[in-house]
Amino acid sequence: MSEQNVSAVERALMILDAFTDQDADLSLKDLSERTGMYKSTLSRLAGTLESRGFLMISGRGRYRLGPALWRLGSIYRRSFRMDDIVRPHLxxxxxxxxxxAxxxxxxxxxxxxxxxxxxxxSLRHHLEEGAILPTDRGAAGHVIRAWGNGIDDRALEVLQAGFAQSDGERDPDISAIAVPVxxxxxxxxxxxxxxxxxxxFTSEVRLKALALLQSHALDCGRSLSA
Known part of the structure; x- marks a missing residue:
């Protein structure tokens, strides 16, 4: 990212930071005074933020924080709650x-x-949190497709069984079993x-672990739904 783009991001964040509990809506003049930016610059950046849902503009020409921030805030709060619930199960x-797990x-x-x-x-399947993987390979991917928008034979098979297994699909040395929460x-x-x-982690061992996995998934789902 170029210095110019970084600067634009910083200015956009300054606009969002200008709002407070006491000042939920601000005029272009208010924003200019609080950020030190020219109105022309503010207008351009505010237009971009509005188009992405980070700002809203009233009929009086005053700006308010937009629904995109609520969505991100909800994800932020939910991630902490999920962390507290999911990690003990893992x-x-x-x-x-x-x-x-x-x-x-x-x-x-x-x-x-x-x-x-x-x-x-010492011999284990190691992967970092935050890794992005495909859904067309691996037990977890098959479950996500089955309970999402998958309509092929494999997805229907997983839906009927209630779980998915994989053996060397994404990594030839790794096997897995997965269930939905x-x-x-x-x-x-x-x-x-x-x-x-x-x-x-052979097929026989995986199937023995299935009941354990399903029990934790059930408890986890109940807790997350509470």
Whole structure:
């Protein structure tokens, strides 16, 4: 990103920071006084922020914070709540199964590893939180597609079974099993997954771990829906 673009971002953030609890709506003159920017610059930046939902403009020509900030704030608050609820389940799954436990959420057409608890074993499936992976490969990806917009035979099969397995689909040495975490309305909140080396985490071992995974997914979904 060029210095010019960085400067534009900083100025846009200054505009958003100008609003307070006491001053929920501001005129262009108010914004100019608080940010030290020319009205022409403010008008251009405010127009961009408005087009993206970060600002709203009233019929009186006064600006207010827009709905995009509410959406981001909701994600921010929810992520902390999810963290407190999901991480203990991941830790318990690792302790009870010996394999790596993860919590994935949809991210556009991909999936995001939101939370992760790696196995303590020296031979393990290691992945960093924040990793973006495809949904056409891997157990968690198949679950996300099945409970999202997947309509192929594999998605229908996963929906009927209530879980998905993968063996060397994304990484030839890794196997996994995944189940959806659903809210009280049966809407998907995320996916709980156990993964490990294919040589150890065989189909037989994965199926033995299924009940454990489903139990944690049920408790996790209830807590997140409370």
């Amino acid at each position: 830790a318990a799954l690792v302790e009870e199964s010996g394999e790596t 993860s919590f994935y959420v949809p991210e556009g057409s991909n999936r995001l590893c939101l939370f992760r608890e790696n196995s303590s074993r 659903l809210d009280r309305h049966k809407q998907m909140l995320g996916v709980l997954t156990l993964s490990g080396p294919a040589s150890r």
